[in-house]
Amino acid sequence: MILDRYLARRFLGSFGATLATFFGILTLVDLIEQVRRFGDEAEGLWPLLALTLLNVPSGLYEILPLVAIIAAIAMFLGLARSSELVVTRGSGRSALRALLGPSAVALLLGAVGVAAFNPIVAATSREFESRVGRLNGEASALALSEDGLWLRQGGATGAAVIRAARSNLDGTELSGVTFLTYGADGRPLARIEAESARLGDGRWTLGQAKVWALEARNPEAEAQLHDSWTLPSTLTADQIRDSFGDPSSIPIWELPRFIGRLEEAGFAAQRHRVFLQMELAQPAFLLAMVLIGAGFTMRHQRGRRTGMMVLGAILTGFSVYFLRNLSLTLGEAGQVGPALAAWAPPLAAIALALALLLHLEDG
Secondary structure, eight states: OHHHHHHHHHHHHHHHHHHHHHHHHHHHHHHHHHHHHHTTTSSSHHHHHHHHHHHHHHHHHHTHHHHHHHHHHHHHHHHHHTTHHHHHHHTTOOHHHHTHHHHHHHHHHHHHIIIIIHHHHHHHHHHHHHHHHHHHTOOOOEEEETTEEEEEEOOTTOOEEEEEEEEOTTSSEEEEEEEEEEOTTSOEEEEEEEEEEEEOSSEEEEEEEEEEETTSSSTTTTOEEEEEEEEEOOOOHHHHHHTTOOGGGSOTTTHHHHHHHHHHTTOOOHHHHHHHHHHHTHHHHHHHHHHHHHHHHSSOOOTHHHHHHHHHHHHHHHHHHHHHHHHHHHHHTTSSOHHHHHHHHHHHHHHHHHHHHHHHHHO
């Protein structure tokens, strides 16, 4: 038990040092990028530094598996050079038994990352996108709420706010829709309710529409019914799809409810379901990275063989990461189920790493 706690502390310290190193590197690189992009719009360095600190957590969260495998390699190489692994084996501990502490820390770090770090990343990502949108003069066109789907559009002649009960997959066909149009001076001009609305080339085509002119003395008395009605639009299907953003901008605790709203509004939620399963599988993926690092570097190495083993561990880790991204793509395309896409790569990597450790230990 004492040895397990010692190895767990060693891995935690190695993980923290590696994470701090990558944080410094990502901060420096991202700050340079923000200066290049917004150096003319921002007033001084502090707003750019704030943008950097809002953007770095998402990048750091994405490379947690890389941090885990590098931390494991660094720890086991240190233990091998100091002959602590030799002493551990001499005391009767097997390689798998010695991995109990680091493996438990990897699972714990993965769970903490998903439960605590994921909401932080979601909040910072939303704030980063909001600030970048203000600097670029852009805004999200779409929002989901419990009472339906909301869209907004601008234009030289004024803006419009749109609420719909349901939509098709790309947001170009709406049902149970209400339009509120505004003039260039910001005053409301008309309210339109329609059974359906279809987005075409630069216009909305409404079916069974009722139009209230809000500037009239009695809008209800002067309301007009139309079988078909058209309104100009600055929106496109791509803009509507892009307004959903990345699933990583939604905290994992709110993601199941968001998926329900998405499906109620008529949109496909496959991408978000796959992302949810990927997040739940994150602890297993970190464990796989630790076991891969241990499998290549846990034995006592000398000379050039050490470099080859480290290179083999890194390449294997990148291969598993590539397979995970491939599985993510297949899952988002609907070729495999969300659970299979998320859990198959880490579980397969754990099984292969354990087979390698057993071969080196008993083979």
